[in-house]
Amino acid sequence: xxxxxxxxxxxxxxxxxxxxxxxxxxxxxxxxxxxxxxxxxxxxxxxxxxxxxxxxxxxxxxxxxxxxxxxxxxxxxxxxxxxxxxxxxxxxxxxxxxxxxxxxxxxxxxxxxxxxxxxxxxxxxxxxxxxxxxxxxxxxxxxxxxxxxxxxxxxxxxxxxxxxxxxxxxxxxxxxxxxxxxxxxxxxxxxxxxxxxxxxxxxxxxxxxxxxxxxxxxxxxxxxxxxxxxxxxxxxxxxxxxxxxxxxxxxxxxxxxxxxxxxxxxxxxxxxxxxxxxxxxxxxxxxxxxxxxxxxxxxxxxxxxxxxxxxxxxxxxxxxxxxxxxxxxxxxxxxxxxxxxxxxxxxxxxxxxxxxxxxxxxxxxxxxxxxxxxxxxxxxxxxxxxxxxxxxxxxxxxxxxxxxxxxxxxxxxxxxxxxxxxxxxxxxxxxxxxx
Amino acid sequence: xxxxxxxxxxxxxxxxxxxxxxxxxxxxxxxxxxxxxxxxxxxxxxxxxxxxxxxxxxxxxxxxxxxxxxxxxxxxxxxxxxxxxxxxxxxxxxxxxxxxxxxxxxxxxxxxxxxxxxxxxxxxxxxxxxxxxxxxxxxxxxxxxxxxxxxxxxxxxxxxxxxxxxxxxxxxxxxxxxxxxxxxxxxxxxxxxxxxxxxxxxxxxxxxxxxxxxxxxxxxxxxxxxxxxxxxxxxxxxxxxxxxxxxxxxxxxxxxxxxxxxxxxxxxxxxxxxxxxxxxxxxxxxxxxxxxxxxxxxxxxxxxxxxxxxxxxxxxxxxxxxxxxxxxxxxxxxxxxxxxxxxxxxxxxxxxxxxxxxxxxxxxxxxxxxxxxxxxxxxxxxxxxxxxxxxxxxxxxxxxxxxxxxxxxxxxxxxxxxxxxxxxxxxxxxxxxxx
Numbered sequence: 001x002x003x004x005x006x007x008x009x010x011x012x013x014x015x016x017x018x019x020x021x022x023x024x025x026x027x028x029x030x031x032x033x034x035x036x037x038x039x040x041x042x043x044x045x046x047x048x049x050x051x052x053x054x055x056x057x058x059x060x061x062x063x064x065x066x067x068x069x070x071x072x073x074x075x076x077x078x079x080x081x082x083x084x085x086x087x088x089x090x091x092x093x094x095x096x097x098x099x100x101x102x103x104x105x106x107x108x109x110x111x112x113x114x115x116x117x118x119x120x121x122x123x124x125x126x127x128x129x130x131x132x133x134x135x136x137x138x139x140x141x142x143x144x145x146x147x148x149x150x151x152x153x154x155x156x157x158x159x160x161x162x163x164x165x166x167x168x169x170x171x172x173x174x175x176x177x178x179x180x181x182x183x184x185x186x187x188x189x190x191x192x193x194x195x196x197x198x199x200x201x202x203x204x205x206x207x208x209x210x211x212x213x214x215x216x217x218x219x220x221x222x223x224x225x226x227x228x229x230x231x232x233x234x235x236x237x238x239x240x241x242x243x244x245x246x247x248x249x250x251x252x253x254x255x256x257x258x259x260x261x262x263x264x265x266x267x268x269x270x271x272x273x274x275x276x277x278x279x280x281x282x283x284x285x286x287x288x289x290x291x292x293x294x295x296x297x298x299x300x301x302x303x304x305x306x307x308x309x310x311x312x313x314x315x316x317x318x319x320x321x322x323x324x325x326x327x328x329x330x331x332x333x334x335x336x337x338x339x340x341x342x343x344x345x346x347x348x349x350x351x352x353x354x355x356x357x358x359x360x361x362x363x364x365x366x367x368x369x370x371x372x373x374x375x376x377x378x379x380x381x382x383x384x385x386x387x388x389x390x391x392x393x394x395x396x397x398x399x400x401x402x403x404x405x406x407x408x409x410x411x412x413x414x415x416x417x418x419x420x421x422x423x424x425x426x427x428x429x430x431x432x433x434x435x
Numbered sequence: 436x437x438x439x440x441x442x443x444x445x446x447x448x449x450x451x452x453x454x455x456x457x458x459x460x461x462x463x464x465x466x467x468x469x470x471x472x473x474x475x476x477x478x479x480x481x482x483x484x485x486x487x488x489x490x491x492x493x494x495x496x497x498x499x500x501x502x503x504x505x506x507x508x509x510x511x512x513x514x515x516x517x518x519x520x521x522x523x524x525x526x527x528x529x530x531x532x533x534x535x536x537x538x539x540x541x542x543x544x545x546x547x548x549x550x551x552x553x554x555x556x557x558x559x560x561x562x563x564x565x566x567x568x569x570x571x572x573x574x575x576x577x578x579x580x581x582x583x584x585x586x587x588x589x590x591x592x593x594x595x596x597x598x599x600x601x602x603x604x605x606x607x608x609x610x611x612x613x614x615x616x617x618x619x620x621x622x623x624x625x626x627x628x629x630x631x632x633x634x635x636x637x638x639x640x641x642x643x644x645x646x647x648x649x650x651x652x653x654x655x656x657x658x659x660x661x662x663x664x665x666x667x668x669x670x671x672x673x674x675x676x677x678x679x680x681x682x683x684x685x686x687x688x689x690x691x692x693x694x695x696x697x698x699x700x701x702x703x704x705x706x707x708x709x710x711x712x713x714x715x716x717x718x719x720x721x722x723x724x725x726x727x728x729x730x731x732x733x734x735x736x737x738x739x740x741x742x743x744x745x746x747x748x749x750x751x752x753x754x755x756x757x758x759x760x761x762x763x764x765x766x767x768x769x770x771x772x773x774x775x776x777x778x779x780x781x782x783x784x785x786x787x788x789x790x791x792x793x794x795x796x797x798x799x800x801x802x803x804x805x806x807x808x809x810x811x812x813x814x815x816x817x818x819x820x821x822x823x824x825x826x827x828x829x830x831x832x833x834x835x836x837x838x839x840x841x842x843x844x845x846x847x848x849x850x851x852x853x854x855x856x857x858x859x860x861x862x863x864x865x866x867x868x869x870x
Contacts, residue, residue: 035733036704037704038668038697038700038701038706038734039666039668039669039732039734040733045732045733046733063506065500065504065505065506065507065726066504066505066506066729066733067504067733068504069500069501069502069503069504070500070501070505071498071500071501072500074572077572077722079514137509137512222660222661222662222665222731223660223661223662224660225657225658225659225660226657226658227657227658230657231474233473233474234474262473265473266473269471269472271470271473287512289724291500294501296657297474297480298470298475298480298481298501298502299473299474
């Protein structure tokens with residue numbers, strides 16, 4: 001399976017495993033016991049040191065705002081756009097997930113540590129579940145699914161003429177002229193084909209991703225002075241090139257997205273939370289304000305700090321399926337939506353990553369969106385630990401999944417997930433044709 | 436004027452003044468320039484070190500969630516309770532504020548560094564202003580006005596029989612048996628007549644209030660290891676008695692409220708944000724979720740960490756004026772509302788505080804509410820730097836004021852404010868009688 005993929009926000013993991021080792025040997029607390037009590041007993045406490053680890057992640061991923069500073073993505077004063085329900089019984093289906101193994105939804109949702117699972121078909125909710133105490137109104141940490149929102153905004157501003165995708169990063173952000181990003185085009189950042197020396201190898205305590213996460217408070221220990229970069233803007237200029245030209249290979253490097261978000265704010269003069277709020281969230285008629293996790297310098301974590309509800313994620317996905325039209329408005333130009341829904345970059349996808357997942361399950365990565373190698377060529381926002389906004393244009397189906405899987409990536413979410421969703425899509429299409 | 440009063444959350448102030456001295460000598464940034472830019476230039480940056488100081492406080496007091504971890508006070512999915520508008524022209528009035536000085540509202544709002552100013556009369560908005568970029572949807576830091584919410588919840592639970600106000604703190608919280616609070620009754624905490632050795636003298640770098648604020652991240656410096664109490668629950672048991680008996684004198688000590696909040700959570704098993712949400716905010720039909728600032732150990736800052744909008748503060752006040760009835764529901768038992776509206780404790784008010792303000796402007800303190808020495812005997816929630824929810828039962832008037840005054844307390848807010856509001860009350864009553 002993927003090894004370099006989905007780099008986001010896992011620094012500190014080794015430290016976490018080490019420090020939590022003793023506690024883990026004892027009976028771990030039940031999910032509904034976490035953070036209960038006054039005071040909360042030490043073994044039930046969720047902190048910036050343990051929130052990436054099970055069971056603490058189950059509470060942590062739905063309460064990021066209680067762990068770190070956050071910026072609201074204001075949904076506006078209006079009523080939410082209506083989201084009708086027309087339940088379809090998917091619980092009796094049995095799905096083939098390869099190697100002669102079958103699963104029903106209940107078993108798969110449990111294996112993949114699901115918090116929220118929601119299926120829209122033709123814009124209506126046909127299936128919606130919240131598990132292990134998750135509630136519909138709670139914004140859930142989306143990790144790298146955040147990137148797809150940033151990519152979408154960049155495409156929007158490009159369509160409006162405010163950003164030229166073929167210009168270099170340095171022409172917008174002179175601060176990055178001498179960094180790995182300076183000579184890359186905006187489009188190369190969008191597609192993650194830049195040449196950046198950045199290691200996301202969690203086994204290596206010296207990996208770059210460790211320092212990256214610390215900028216966003218991850219692993220924070222009050223007794224240890226912090227001497228790292230004051231914010232993402234201090235860190236990004238320090239990243240240097242790999243021995244390769246831009247454009248040659250897909251290389252999943254989270255800071256590419258942080259550069260894109262910086263560029264968005266430079267061009268518009270607005271922070272990312274305001275751009276998402278005014279350009280997407282409010283026109284969409286989102287039900288709940290979302291929020292962005294802020295780093296130590298108050299810079300939004302564009303690579304993975306978005307927190308939103310499952311229903312609002314579904315609205316966002318459906319809007320793209322409807323060519324940008326939603327809530328009786330043209331939220332995005334149809335050209336932007338079409339572009340998101342059109343997979344590209346198969347040819348550079350497997351240069352650095354050669355395994356079963358890259359070969360057979362996934363198809364490519366473009367404009368901060370993944371695509372899948374199935375008959376419907378679905379595209380998806382994906383975040384570690386099981387976050388997905390999966391768009392199947394052929395079946396007119398959106399699937400949102402929010403999870404707290406102990407593994408950043410794994411079979412149940414990244415392999416079984418898309419296999420099951422494609423079968424759900426086929427089933428829904430069949431139901432349609434029966435009517 | 437008051438010297439010990441309104442202790443809340445000003446530690447670090449001296450350090451702030453010292454460190455900001457150089458910058459202050461230059462031209463300070465305009466309010467609308469704060470936190471703008473990517474990156475934000477150092478002189479425009481609002482941090483945990485400078486957010487209590489002007490001009491940084493103007494941005495800081497409406498963006499606490501961007502500075503520290505916070506817990507949502509969920510307003511619920513429903514529509515907000517209606518808040519009708521019936522504007523009255525108060526701009527032409529001229530108010531007598533003593534010493535032969537008069538002011539109109541515009542001048543007073545400016546002098547007192549107003550962010551929001553809202554007047555309800557008979558439950559309708561007759562006047563509403565947002566200044567210096569403040570917006571109606573932004574929750575504003577309420578500082579010690581938070582205490583009145585805690586007091587109200589304690590009265591509610593006492594009315595329901597879950598808390599006995601005459602029992603000692605130690606009987607609920609054995610952890611506090613050996614502290615100053617152990618032998619005090621719940622009622623004595625409510626009225627702030629406990630004997631606690633706690634200094635809120637900001638001139639003294641060794642004052643207790645410094646350590647208190649650090650627990651809540653105030654003054655946080657990433658380069659300096661933090662070795663203080665891990666949370667409020669670790670700190671409160673360390674406070675010891677003054678040389679006096681409980682009940683003898685009003686002594687404004689913020690940790691009294693933190694103990695009350697601890698007791699609320701011990702008795703109910705619920706965190707403060709959930710209690711405010713389910714017992715007040717949702718039944719009230721609040722327009723916006725509020726939030727509570729969390730300390731380093733994720734404990735809500737019950738002494739001063741509430742952030743709400745002006746309109747929702749007004750709903751809360753009006754509900755109390757209406758004997759607990761609001762939004763077609765009995766939100767609080769009428770006995771609780773009546774008790775809040777009935778000033779007490781004049782006799783112990785001036786034992787430790789003897790000055791003009793305590794003599795003539797204020798009347799007393801009971802159940803975590805202040806009262807004023809005017810003909811209507813108005814009661815009020817009060818927070819430093821100009822936060823008020825002022826209830827005048829006689830005139831059926833609620834006034835909400837949110838501010839970012841550079842002084843924690845001062846003439847324009849604490850003296851001119853109540854003088855002006857009483858004159859507004861008389862004016863509104865006169866308009867009524869004219870009709």
